[in-house]
Structures are given as structure tokens and as C-alpha cells.
Amino acid sequence: MTGIDADTAGRFARLTLGHVTREYPHKLDHVLNGPADATTPSALHPVFYGSFDWHSCVHGWWQLLRLRRLFPTMPEAAAIGALADGMLVPEKMAGELAYLARPDAGGFERPYGWAWALALHDEAARHPEPWSEVLAPLAAAFAARFAAFLPKLTYPLRVGTHFNTGFALTLAHRWAVTHDPALATLIGERARYWFAEDRHCQAWEPGGDEFLSPALCEALLMAEVLPPLAFRDWFDAFLPDVAAGRPATLFTPATVSDRSDGKIAHxxxxxxxxxxxxxxxxxxxxxxxxxxxxxxxxxxxHLAASLPHLADTYMGEHWLATFALLALEPLHD
Structure with a gap:
């Protein structure tokens, strides 16, 4: 099943409308320097306090806006617009920016949340409402963090969780091509520095709590930054046996033994x-x-293995529909 229809889009939207403003349960990425710092998610993050954690709320908003644009006549589109009008406003965004200005917030959500914030801004910019103007300072703040961080990241992170370099830079590059060409150039340079000579990937994956493929996310980034013929040559050297179905791990869906366990649900x-x-x-x-x-x-x-389980438990419900949309949406929209 590739492609997404209006009924599926509506189901995804209803799931996400049900959690982007659900404050609890919540897992904070937060440093306390004293008793005054022990406060609620909504006090710390006036916009992105839902969806169990900050980054899931951000990409939940990306998903909602994208579904609204792809399916403007679906019944849920009006609810998405009304909620965005009330939440994506300057006074609330000022609170998000204030959190980033905290002296201990330099590594907050690096790099996964940074990249999703850029993706959200890029999606908002495709809508006529002023949401992208509200999100622009947040996007600029994270773009500046990428620009400062990437030159000093000596080694890429080849993991299958939030710290994965390839996944974050794929999203960041897509934003930067339109909004910050200098950052796009930097991402291309760093991707080639880290990955251009990679050969014969063994793809020893997945780990037990991974939601990203280290091998395929690296390939995805290189597809983003290399010309098509150069990418084909690189890919053939990176995974030389893949046409024969090796490494088999990349072709075999993961088994999920307990969807109530947040890590295994990854x-x-x-x-x-x-x-x-x-x-x-x-x-x-x-x-x-x-x-x-x-x-x-x-x-x-891979779709067939997990698409039926988006809402089995809240450990999946608060984020999986975003990844289902990535897997189903048009590749060029």
C-alpha cells in the first residue's frame, strides 16, 4: 500500500489532534538548576507540550499541517486550522524561544528535534496563514545551531534513535535548500566528508529500541546531497550485494514483541x-x-508489518502516524 487516501488522512489527523495538546503523560528533556525549574510541560513549552515529548509534538504539528494541505476538504482540516490559529501565535512562540535561550539548553533536542522544527516551518510556509512567520524565529534558532554544531561534529552518529545524523540532516537539508542555502551547502559538505568513502555496509541492525535504520538513513542523506548518477555509484559501493537481498536485515521487518513498552514500540x-x-x-x-x-x-x-498498529497503545499513538505519513505520502509534493 503506497499512497494515502482521504479516509486514511482523516484517521491520522484524528489520532494526532487527540494528543498534540495532551499534556500527560510527558517525558521532559529538561535540566533543573534549582527548585524553580521544576514545573509543568506547558509552562516550559507553551506550544509543544503535548504528545508525550517535545519532538513528537513538533512533528505531530508537521503531520497535521501537511495533511491539511494534501487533503483540504477532509472534515478534520477545519479543526487543524482552528487549533493552529490558537497555538501558533507569537506570544506562545516567545515561550519556546525563551526556553532555547536558557544557558543549559544548547543541546536541547539535538539533532532530531532541531530537524523536525525546520520541517514544520517548511510545511507552514506552504500555507497562506501566518503560521510560518510565527515559526520563523524558531527555525532560525535551530538553523544557527546546526551551522555552529556541524563543523565540530568530528564523527557522525550512526545509531537508530533520535541522535542519528543522516535522518536529521535529510530533513534539515530539505528545509535549507529553500530557506538557508548556506546551511544546505554545509550539510552537503559534511555529509560527503563523513560518508562519501563508506563501502560494504554490514547493516547490523536493528537494535532493540531503534526506530531508524542507520544504513538506510545514511543512504537517504546521500541521495539528498549527491547528483543522481553520483548517488547510484555511491549506493552500489555502499551496499554492493543489495540486489541479491543482502544484507537480509534491511529487507526483513522488525518484530515488535510488546507495544506497551515505549522502547520496544520504537x-x-x-x-x-x-x-x-x-x-x-x-x-x-x-x-x-x-x-x-x-x-x-x-x-x-515493512508497511504491512506496522501500519495496523499505530494506535495499539499510547506509546505508539503519540508519534507513529507521522512516520506512517512519511511512508505513504507522495514523494514529490
């Missing part, structure tokens, strides 16, 4: 994000590449 996200990666990589390689059809088939298997 594996549903892995299946969905792999589907997104495989679809995007297949399109970038082209229909004449020997991996194309196998990549598309792998995407379908």
Missing part, C-alpha cells in the same frame, strides 16, 4: 521509516536500477 517506527527510506531510495535510483523493484517490495512488507 520498532514499529523502524518499519515505517524503512518503508519511507526504501521508497525514496528506489525513486532516486530509478526504475532501471536492479535494486528498484526489491526496494519497493521491501517498503510494502
Amino acid at each position: 520498532l514499529d517506527g523502524l518499519n515505517l521509516s524503512r518503508a519511507w527510506c526504501w521508497r525514496t531510495i528506489a525513486a532516486r535510483l530509478g526504475a532501471d536500477h536492479p535494486v528498484h523493484d526489491a526496494a519497493q517490495a521491501a517498503a510494502e512488507r
